[in-house]
Amino acid sequence: MRKADSIFVLLSEEVSDLKYTQNWVAFEVGLACQAGKIVWVFEKNYQITNFAVPYLTHYVIYDPTYNGILNLCVI
Numbered sequence: 001m002r003k004a005d006s007i008f009v010l011l012s013e014e015v016s017d018l019k020y021t022q023n024w025v026a027f028e029v030g031l032a033c034q035a036g037k038i039v040w041v042f043e044k045n046y047q048i049t050n051f052a053v054p055y056l057t058h059y060v061i062y063d064p065t066y067n068g069i070l071n072l073c074v075i
Contacts, residue, residue: 001028001031001032001035001037002035004037005037006032006037006039006040007029007037007038007039007040008040008041008042009025009028009029009039009040009041009042009053009056010042011041011042011043011044011049011051011053012047012049013047013049015049016049016050016051025051025053026053026054029053029054029055029056030054032055033054033055038057038058039053039056039058040056040057040058040060041053041056041058041059041060042060042062043059043060043061043062044061044062044063045061045062046063
């Protein structure tokens, strides 16, 4: 992570359903924030999860079924 400019978090059912995974995601995001890294969070447009990601800098809703150039909605 020291050499990375940013980290990417893919929110899914596994993140919202598994406490162990939630802890790791929160830990990694915290490390990235402390190091001044950009935190990208990607979430499927039809599967909004119930998991907050503090310190995110970019939030992207995407359609995983689209087979062309991605039309991302960056919020």
